Amino acid sequence: MKRSTVNQIMAEADDFIRSFGFLLPPFAYFSPEEMRARRTDIQAIVDARLGWDITDFGAGNFDEMGLFLFTVRNGDPEHLKAGGGMCYAEKIMIARKDQLTPMHRHIVKAEDIINRGGATLALKLFNSLDNGDIDHDSDVTVHCDGIPRTQKAGDILRLSPGESVTLLQGNWHSFWGDGGDVLIGEVSTVNDDLTDNIFAKPIGRFAEIDEDEAPKHLLVSDYDKWLMPG
Template sequence: MKRSTMNEIIDYTIEATKKYMLPLPPFATYSIEDWKNLEQDEREIVDNMLGWDITDFGSGDFNRIGLTIFTFRNGNFFDQDTYSKPYCEKLLFVRDGQILPFHFHWKKMEDIINRGGGDLEITLYNSKEDGSFDDSDVTVSLDGKYVTVKAGNKIVLHPGQSVTLKQGQYHQWQGVPGTGDIMLFEVSTTNDDRSDNRFYEAKERIPEVEEDVEPKYLIFNDYKDYVSFE
């Protein structure tokens, strides 16, 4: 993915958060110099992958298959003594018609919340031990009401609705075309996108970046190249 495209995606998302009156924390718009001069007292941002995250899941077509994420808070799988938060909160910004490919999580349980905009259609399967689709019925909690659907069937989240997805439950979603961009939120147990995603067919989760312009913003995978704690 080109850096210029990533800059444009984040600009677009920041403007959308203003429309939805969602203030972002200061580090959402840190300059490259801010990141290079980051002090130890902000190390949690880097260690716990807070901030921007963009992916096209290796599709090469972000507008069709992709997701823009901003992580507000998170714990840490690998350093729970330092970072004891057992929870995570994210903005998941879905463009009109955009698809998130089938995947599940081994460790994370999550609530997906439609905070406004269009409708979100989610296709569900349980998984087998070998990672394949199971043909059993899938039961999820929709705003505290248990709903059971056949394997491969869909649920729809209208603005204000949410679903709880447990470990091992495959889910694919799409913003229902024509209903608009969607301001999704995820509230979950601690998250690590480098180790806790099992995709059914999608390629890489973290994009390979073509540096055609200077970065205007960093995604979490850039931190290692710009942030150094002495």
């Protein structure tokens, strides 16, 4: 993705998020220079990989396959292992109309996916086989706002604004905006995007950036390059 495209998506996403009364935290608007200057102060932000996350999953066509995410808060995997401390995470996301987030599952993370506003959120769901592969045969039961809902493997679950679904470890899922763009909330156990995303097809989690202009704000995938010493 071109950095100019990333900068534009950030501005559009901020406007869309604000239109629903949701405001990003102050650090969202730090410039790269301010983040460098406040490197010691923002250590927890960097360690938890909080912030902007815009991906085309390495496919090079964001409009067809991509996702906007902003990690608002994130706990520590070591706390999760110990069973105490900050064991949770929160994201705000935008799925554009017909923009696919590809089929994937998580090993550790359980998550609530919430339609916070906009159009309908569509999710295709499967169970996992014992070896972790997609189970194309068994019915899928998930809880939508606390109420169990069962559907056939590969059927589409549609969530209207205000509705949510709980996805547990091993629930294969892909999703997109149905009829328009959707603001999505995610509340989960600790999030680890480096190791805990298993995709059905061999694709990347993060975009490769073509630096055609300066970044307005850094992506979480920029932190190692832009903020680490040396």
